Amino acid sequence: MNDTFIYLLKSMIYAGIFFGYYTLFLKNTIYHAYNRFYLLAAMALSVVFPMFHLSISVFEEEVAATPALKYLMYGSTAPVQGLRVTSANIPSELVPMYVISALLLCYLAYSIIRIFRLKAMNAKKQMGDFTFIETDLEEAPFSFFSNLFWKKSISIEDENGQKMLQHELTHIREKHSWDRLFSQLICSVFWMNPFNWIMQKELQNIHEFIADRDAVGTGEVDAFAKMLLQTYYGNHFLNPSHSFYYSSIKRRIIMLTTSNTPKYAYLRKVAVLPLVAISLVLFSIQLSAQKPKPKKEVATQYTVTMRPDSTTFSDPKTGKKVFSVATRDMPPPPPPAGAPAPPTPAVLTLHGSGSDVKVIHLDSTTVEFKGQSGGKEIVFRAEKVNNNDLGSGKKPNVILSPSASTSPKVKPLIVIDGVITSEINLNDLNPNNIQSMNVLKGEKATTKYAEKGANGVIEITTKKP
Template sequence: MVLFGIYLVKVTLLSGLLYAYYHFLLRDRQTFGWSRFYLLAAAGVSVGVPLLNIPLHLTVPHTGTPTVAPLLKCIPGTGEADPAGAPMATAAPVIPWTQVALGLYALAGTVLLGLLVYHIKALFRLERRSEHHQMGDVTLIATDAPGTPFSFFRWIFWDRQLSVHSANGQAIFRHELAHVRQRHSVDKMFLQLLCAVLFPVFPLYLIRRELQLIHEYLADQAATEEEDAGDYARYLLEHALYAKGHRVAHAFHQHPLAKRIAMIGRQIHPPAWSRWMILPFFLAGSALFAFTPTPKAARTLTVVIDAGHGGLDPGAPGGGLLEKNITLDIARAVARLAPGYGVNILESRPGDSLVDIEDRILFAGRHKADAFVSIHVNLSSPGETGIKNFISVRNRFADSSALLGSLLAGHLGRIYPTEKVLRTHEEHIGVLDRNVCPAALIECGYISNPKDRAFISKPANQDKIARAILESLADYANGRGGKTLQIQGGSQ
């Protein structure tokens, strides 16, 4: 929900920026066709660009010692696998406000989409019970329904009392035919859907309103090609007392008459080059909201990334995959992406070789590593799933390791289900117990679980895991830590 909220803010700001540019610099100053293109592009870009994920690395200065909440009592594990999982600490029930907000949003969006479907179905009901006249590729539907004439895609709903062969009728028919031929209903449905799904984004309503007005300008322009502008303005005034048109259709009389009459026959033709003056602004504004801020270490942090197993030790097998290959791929992804996060990554196992546990620890000491992160995958019954994080409470870096593990769990939890506790192991884990720096071990899902296996075997997801690890390390370097997770005993 937080990510979706950020997305809505980005859409609102970008659409507001693009609409403001239109309102102050383009409105009533450009050709109507160009204005239509700009408004459609502004809506599409506003919705699409924030979905892009272009990392923008931000350096956060170190402001002091991180505040770490007191650790809960460590519950030692038994050293044996527990298919049901380790017992979780009970807590007082809390109201899941995030889920409540998301549910209310979904409910409101469903209601708005339902209203849109209701209005469309009303048009289909009207079409079925009315008289049809085929006029080329357009269907003229004669009806006594209020609000006619109006158009919807290739249907023109026509007032039975208005002769299509009269001068008045011919002008109005040309107007509605322009809506059909220029596919204005497609534009309108696109904006209606956006406004229903992203209803808190107010600038989208402004874009929709302006686009509907541009549609009328274009249709009026087509209608006056064979009609005196003064006579056509009179026709508009004669229909001013008609009932309001259908919500999802284009009604002849529906939009502000004063502006439409003022714009009849008025078509500004600026130099062609002037239209492209908006391009730098358009691209710059769009790019601004395509970036996703990611933390970058204010000081260079040296971290050993330890790919578990290797060489003659394949690790856990599952689904034709081997743990040693998956861990090496993830470690390499961390090393490849690290420069953008200001973290110096050293690989304890850069290739498919068997590296002794003591050599991994000596490697960290020799390079004066600030932290050590060991990458593994788990193996258990097929029902076990999710990422788990392990630390040790047996060495002098227990508190720092707990902070590091908590940050890892937080960032990894954003991309895949992750246990919200830190685990220890009753048995000896050398890379944790005897390390020369704060250390954490990540079990990146279960190779025995088809869903986990499918996730961790895809390079794109391995990059996601790598970025989550690097974001955690950048926060760790910057002293950005919150509440340390509970520590529980458990087995690998």
């Protein structure tokens, strides 16, 4: 029920805006053909536009902070959808409204049937594109589609009769009956919208203005105006509204004597387009809140320098130090096959953050650190830079070396140029003299060096002089 009332309210607002523009800029002008189709379009759009639904997504924080956004989000409704009409889903409050619409539609059907019965009961004669039907009905003459109902007491031969005949033939040629039928359907279904009835009445006046202009032609306007005042001329078959609105005779005479083009004629016609667009956006927009999407973490690359007591991460572009990691314990190499499970990876402390970082991977060319910083999981990956790519006088970016606090039991076997070296400080080696470095772990180390390689083997090959 709430959706129905909001739809009807929006329909009234649209109709009011369109008719207000017509009253200010188009009414009582000589643009009769333009005004005719403007009023028809206004009635149709006031019914269709409330069904449009423009959805815009905004973040929940913005909705909470802006009252206008709250109204657009919670005060708007989804577009009116076609529903199966059953007794179960029709609110009792809407039943009277539907009953009145049904009665008005029945009245419209009765009026049409009455016209065709009148045609069948009276003499008729085919005259070109229309059927001439003589009747004693007081409302005659009037036309309905290609049927012209003529009052027998009016002579078709005299001057007034000829003008009235031309008037009705204009209604037939311009197919004004379609306009009357369409507007009456809108008014019957949406009878609760007062602007529909006003626009229907104005549309009937436009029809009369068009027919009057065509009937007068090059003749005297005064004679036609006198005929209007002397003859009761009505057309009430498709109009259940009352006649107390006002008489259109005065306006018809005024429009017959008006020929001046108003100022800004073209602007008056096209200015309605932005009005229609703005109205559609303002009354059809509906907001839907959404949570902000988490930003994808961009992988950060660092230049890493590893030493026995610390590892330094530097900006690869500027070379400036970003942060450093102090090593308390380096993880031991994997045990040989069948040996007990390796101990828990050593814990590293990220300077200045108070967060714990773990070494999660270590081999001859790569080391990875994993930890928590600011509630987010961070993984750092350091890769060894090939010494051959360094220019003269430059230090290598990564130096693989054991920790100073490493226990002798887990000290790897160091082999330089095929010779096992029991005691040597890797920092004493000149990196520029190292041709290659290889790390053997697990089964590969014990297969080649037996029990001596149980804790891993570092093979270093130096450059030959």
